[in-house]
Amino acid sequence: MRTGLLGGSFNPAHGGHRRITRFTIDAIGLDEAWWLVSPGNPLKPKAGMAPLGARLKSARAQARRAPIVPTAIEQALGTRYTVDTLRKLKNRYPKREFVWLMGSDNLAEFHRWRRWRDIARTMPIAVIARPCYNADALASPAMAWFRRYTVPVSSFRKKGQWSAPALVFLRFDPDPRSATAIRRANTDWASQYRGTPVRDRLTFRTIRTSEGS
Numbered sequence: 532m533r534t535g536l537l538g539g540s541f542n543p544a545h546g547g548h549r550r551i552t553r554f555t556i557d558a559i560g561l562d563e564a565w566w567l568v569s570p571g572n573p574l575k576p577k578a579g580m581a582p583l584g585a586r587l588k589s590a591r592a593q594a595r596r597a598p599i600v601p602t603a604i605e606q607a608l609g610t611r612y613t614v615d616t617l618r619k620l621k622n623r624y625p626k627r628e629f630v631w632l633m634g635s636d637n638l639a640e641f642h643r644w645r646r647w648r649d650i651a652r653t654m655p656i657a658v659i660a661r662p663c664y665n666a667d668a669l670a671s672p673a674m675a676w677f678r679r680y681t682v683p684v685s686s687f688r689k690k691g692q693w694s695a696p697a698l699v700f701l702r703f704d705p706d707p708r709s710a711t712a713i714r715r716a717n718t719d720w721a722s723q724y725r726g727t728p729v730r731d732r733l734t735f736r737t738i739r740t741s742e743g744s
């Protein structure tokens with residue numbers, strides 16, 4: 532099973548997440564993608580972060596009828612840093628072939644992530660172009676290191692084992708949507724997702740929608 536992993540705050544999930552994920556599934560030949568709804572991005576402030584359950588519910592709504600599985604598995608694994616999450620996921624699902632997915636805004640900051648080169652050695656990475664961030668991403672310290680590992684899309688689609696480090700840069704119709712814009716327009720977006728707890732379909736855990744993550 533070729534599985535893409537899109538980590539994020541999903542505060543809230545939006546149509547841009549759905550669109551880039553579906554494009555990526557088609558472009559690099561994935562069976563499905565998991566959205567790892569983060570208990571808390573280590574580089575982002577806690578203030579303004581909606582409860583994990585509400586963010587997971589918003590992800591469920593956006594993933595409907597698509598081969599996308601939203602999950603709060605990092606909470607179950609007890610991990611915050613991506614390097615730890617990916618190592619544990621590979622141990623837990625040894626038969627899956629994973630690829631890490633992220634928008635170009637994250638590539639621009641990637642050199643600040645804990646042990647980012649180890650992340651790159653753990654699994655291949657697909658970066659999705661994002662309006663306003665591509666120039667910074669391509670000029671970033673991480674990209675200077677990745678340059679020698681950059682591969683064309685066609686090599687991702689080939690059958691057989693993926694190798695790492697490998698980075699593919701995907702350019703689709705740019706999608707300007709962002710969670711920041713949604714929060715600006717509606718500071719209380721999470722209220723529509725309050726109420727009944729949400730069951731994580733991957734971990735079978737039940738997560739409340741009213742409290743901090």
Ligand SMILES: Nc1ncnc2c1ncn2[C@@H]1O[C@H](COP(=O)(O)OP(=O)(O)OP(=O)(O)O)[C@@H](O)[C@H]1O
Nearest residue numbers: 538539540541547633634660661706708709710711
């Ligand atoms: N419109 C988009 N185009 C490309 N990548 C995107 C887009 N929106 C989100 N992503 C990527 O999806 C992942 C999860 O994003 P996240 O949940 O942080 O949403 P966001 O819209 O970037 O949020 P915020 O505005 O709060 O930073 C990240 O890798 C991010 O780069």
Ligand SMILES: O=C(O)c1ccc[n+]([C@@H]2O[C@H](COP(=O)([O-])O)[C@@H](O)[C@H]2O)c1
Nearest residue numbers: 538539540569572574612613614644645
């Ligand atoms: O591991 C790190 O050091 C690290 C630093 C910043 C962000 N991340 C991960 O990057 C993903 C995108 O986060 P975000 O908040 O930009 O949507 C999410 O899975 C975070 O846990 C990871």
